[in-house]
Amino acid sequence: MRRFVPFSGATLAAYVALAVAVFSSAWQHPAGRWVGQDFDPILFIWHLRWVPFAFAHGHDPLISDYLNYPDGFNLMWNTSILLPAFLLSPVTLLLGVVVAYNVLATLALALSAWCAYFALRRYVRPGPAAVGGLLYGFSPFMFAQAQNQPHMTLAVFPPLALLLLDETLVRQRRSPLLVGALIGIAAGFQLVTGEEILAATVLVAAIGIALLALLHRNLIRARTPYALRALGAAFVVALVIGAVPLGVQLFGPQHVAASSGPVQSRGTFILDAAELVVPTRREELTFGAANDVGAKFKGQSEIDGYIGLPLLVLAGFAVVAWRRRPVVQFAAGLAAAVTLLSFGPRLTVAGRTLPLPLPWVIPQRLPFLENILPARLTLFLFLLLALLVAVFVDRSRLPPLAVAATVALALVPLIPDLPFASSASTTPRFFEAGARAVPDGSVALVAPLAGIEGGTTAPMLWQAKADLRFRMPEGYVIHRSGGFTAPQSRLLLFDRIARLGNGERVPPLTGRQRHDIRCTLQRFDVGTVVVGPMRTGRTRTIAFLRQVLGHAPATVGGVAYWPSVLRLSRCT
Structure with a gap:
């Protein structure tokens, strides 16, 4: 433990330093430029200012008529990042809203990587876990979303859910009420941070639980009582935290009726199968022919699923080499399921949609789940790949330099196009x-x-x-x-x-x-x-x-x- 704490602190510091370096074009003028593009980020900048303003002036932070007057709008139906905006209020008020946005964008990557590191520590040593955290927090998914969507890059909940559900379903060493309460608190906080990640995590967790039961049918009876108590406690705690926000969302002013359908059109923001191995303009190491293929992908703002052949080969090797390890079996099976869902309702290859229905046709018709963009499920794919890479680093019998070189070969193609985009805060x-x-x-x-x-x-x-x-x-x-x-x-x-x-x-x-x-x-x-x-x-x-x-x-x-x-x- 005495060695673990300093290493964890150093790991967080390294992640923060790396995020600052990647976003250096914004951090050179933190009050005058922000990370990413110039359209969607302003929405989040507005929310960062609204939350402290609402509390200071006695307004309901969940409803506002400062936009779309006089009707106003329901913040629970918008990506309002209420909890991060509240926590960053001191930065907003002291240093300005653009600085607060840059802090959010930077810490989102670092904290996501750090939480993945903590989750992976359950399966591997600290060093390999740090490598896995690096892959998760600084993946092509994160860099694509960092252009516009900090509610997606602040992805601390999926690795925390992995950690807590492992305790709930597998290890069962601590009080089920305590573990359940922690799950409920994490879910409640995620509700007022970003509902899409919460809904997607619930979906992936449900698939993961089914897979776990399939892989270990002989343990279902013994594990079920503890799991039910923990999940019951999680539901109660999450409901207590989320009752008011959900009430406002479902029944409050300017709520969106269930009959309205999904906010985004179906079948647009999906993972193109070619995207897994074809680098695009978002990567530093790309080339003309690859960019020509990438230009055919649907939903250009959501091109975030590039893995690359080297990483695919490395992950495949880990699956084959340690196929008897339960955690590897689980990661491989769930990664395959998540990838299949990411393809959306129809398989698309290099921009061409094939007449082949896929499993996403089911969740796209369910309330709440219908608003998940299939392409964004690649967030979970990178978490599972991070686990497989961490297992490789932890278990490989190759010399340390050979392991480092192999991992570098797999991760270097994922380096984003640099310098990372930033936008000027031009205000009259x-x-x-x-x-x-x-x-x-x-x-x-x-x-x-x-x-x-x-x-x-x-x-x-x-x-x-x-x-x-x-x-x-x-x-x-x-x-x-x-x-x-x-x-x-x-x-x-x-x-x-x-x-x-x-x-x-x-x-x-x-x-x-x-x-x-x-x-x-x-x-x-x-x-x-x-x-x-x-x-x-x-x-x-x-x-x-x-x-x-x-x-x-x-x-x-x-x-x-x-x-x-x-x-x-x-x-x-």
């Missing part, structure tokens, strides 16, 4: 200074529109940087309809601004249309209109709003600004 001075000209808590219409219609999320960043001083009738959120398209996008005001922001030409307004738009402004309680930087159409957008409001805007801090709009836009 008007918002950086707190948007003091906007009445506190009032509604401001900001162009370009934040969301799918406007093709940007930048106004949400500006709102967060202004400490949420104002509400917006727009936002990149999941609406009650179950999609990202806002109901108000059909209204002429929002339709015109979106089209102008996309570079389209629109016909002049008629007198009746101008009247209707003023009524829309009044109906949404818009007190201020602001036009910030836009990729295209800014001049035409300002001209359009000038025609609606009847006078030219003021130019303040890099924005065009109309105050007192409620007085100007009376619908009479």
